[in-house]
Amino acid sequence: MGLDSMHQSASAASTDKPLLSLRNINMNFGGVKALKNVSFDVRPGEVHCLAGENGCGKSTLIKVITGVYRPAEGAVIEYEGETYSHMSPVTAQDRGIQVIWQDLALFPEMTVAENIAFHEVLGGWPRLVDYGRMRRIAVDALARLGVTLDVDLPLKEYAIAQRQIVAIARALVGEAKLVFMDEPTASLTQSETDHLLEIVRSLSASGVAVVFVSHRLAEVLEISSRITVLRDGALVGVYPAAGMTQSKITELMTGKTFDQHVRARPRDDQPVVLDVRGLTRPGQFEDISLTVRRGETVGITGLLGAGRTELALALFGMLKPVSGTISIDGREVRFGSNREAIAAGVAYLSEDRLSLGLIQPQPIADNLVIASLRKILSGGLLSEDRKRSLVSRWIADLGVKIGHQADAISTLSGGNQQRVAIAKWLATDPKLLILDSPTVGVDVGARAGIFDIVAKLAESGLAIILISDEVPEVYFNADRVLHMAQGRIVGTYDPRQSRLEEIEAAVYA
């Protein structure tokens, strides 16, 4: 049944008549204009990217299209030849508009079949559940994606990549013609991302239009045919993906130009801060030897699961290496806990800022001082005055934009949260700062700001390890790039002598 409608829309694609077309979309929240006279269109079966920084109106636009929000007077929404002044969630779903939210909205304790065919148990009046029918629907939907999962297992048995696929399968069950995917690859590894993009391509080939929202510009360019860029709630323009570059999209999204240049500089004359020799923890990392000098930024890249984070945790005293040595400033150290590592001058900004790095509901100030409470003691008790002055200093130093120190950290944007997280560790006076994927969930515009801070810190003499699975990040911002694969360092590159493409080819091969 779904296939028929898909063929129809696929044939419509040749006429280039849009499946969805929006004009004069204005959306106001109180006095704030979230969308200013935006227009947007999607052709049948195309992969269309919606690009823009956080807060640019992407999510608001999606919510207007899916009927969650009602746009201001004068809006025109045309979908499959019919005109609406606004959508409703029910109409949107009935007409085949589906959204896969970033948090997936799945039920981990229920089976894969129930998650995919959940609409079967909806409705107010109790009926008997037809499990056979739900299983058939689920198996069909997964087969359409070319995936086999055990539909009788609880969803929690599957990793995030498979859950993503379950969410897509669920959207397809509703005979989707237009699917919105909100940051679908945020927590996937490279090969999982490749598989997902493959699925998006086959959806598109079967006539389903996909609107893709992602911070990862490389995959945006790879997958989409057209890109709509929004900035501050207004339309910047619609561009064909062919001929676009990452830096050009970044410029359009932020309205600023970033010239990315290799920042690497020689640091060989500086004393060694961290000296690691033959560090091994079987199954996680093996025979790791590396040095980081004062003022040096060493980049570590590699696919997720290469052992990068495990290595960082070992340097931070949270995983015990089985053999090998770690020396800081020439003295061998053995950390029994991360408290000892912090005392020895190691700071670690964790990969998962949202759940591990910051305590979201708590005030900005409290988050910032949590790792250096000793410094704000006065007569054995915490001093509000000292806290305030410490926080003010770091907020100014790192250029964090905040309302008030007492506001919850969750009120800040990703980029500003990351600055607070960095400040938290800088307040401990570290010698070595380990940044694990510091730009995950941070806008492109704000990323440049984070790396400016990293460069400034290196200039002031801090030794820095920068971990990222995006090769360009370490290429442009580190003095040396180490490539990790399957727990080992398999390559060392000097960005001044190697080309970016060469390293990318080695890492993503």
Add this chain to the structure above:
Amino acid sequence: MHSLIRTHATEFSLLAVIVVISTVLSFATANFFTLGNAFDLLNISAVNIIFAVGLLVVLIAGGIDISFAVAASVVQYGTAIALGWIGGGGWVSGLLIAGSLGVLLGCFNAFLIHRFRIISIVATISTFNIYFGLLMFFTRGVSIYDLPDWLTDRVILFEREMPDGTWIEITLPVLVMIVCVVATWTLITRTTIGRQLYAFGDNPEGARRFGINIGAMQFIAFGWLGLMAGIGGLIQAHYAQEVVPNALYGRELDVLAAVVLGGARLGGGKGTVLGCVLGVLLISITQNGLNLMGVSPFAFKMIIGAIILIAITLSNTRIERLLPFVGQRGTGR
């Protein structure tokens, strides 16, 4: 078979613990391993199992209820008084009155939780105190022994003397318990409402986005527990042949422990009727065995506490680590 063990790890480990304890007890005591004793156990556990399956539904929906046991006492008094008004009544009118009173008290909890957004543990601790306070105040702590004959007469549905000289009996409480267990099982596994309850407990925000009626979920879950509490209350009065205001006080924690032991999760989305029944039985068997072994009743609570800890630790450890013949599978995490 593998996936059956994987998805029902709790039930299998509970069953294993029950088998081990029963084996030990049958060697340690002469009377434990008789059919007569087995049926005794069933009769004794009936009321707790009725409460437990009710509480299970609330836990699955992501709530918790502390008040259901004293609510059952309130129902006992209310039903006794109402039966007096209608001049005696019978099992049908008794169950109807007790069930409706129970549903009413359960729905009051749901109303507080849904209307005023009070978290369920706070709401039900409050109603626990309100119900118990009102009960003690109005009854002045006086018990009722003057119950209708139909209620206090033992109803034996089936009995037979076994070759070993013990009697097996199936009494009315066991029948009612079986009906409640089957009804709850049907509700939560076979009906759309039941699956919505699981989904709501598992991921409330996800459920809301699907358009599931959140208020209805609360009223159904707490209403069902109320119904079970009402029925369980009447059966307890029948079993004890009296109505004592504080007879069920404290029962809520025993039942809660048994249900959690049975694999239900505080926080919602998880739990099975089988696990729940096994949880209650494990505790009853232990208590019964200790009794037969002549262990001081004062030591019961301590030993049962330890058993709950051990069983919960076992069921939280992945079953693969405990059973060497179940290999790792590639698909999971």
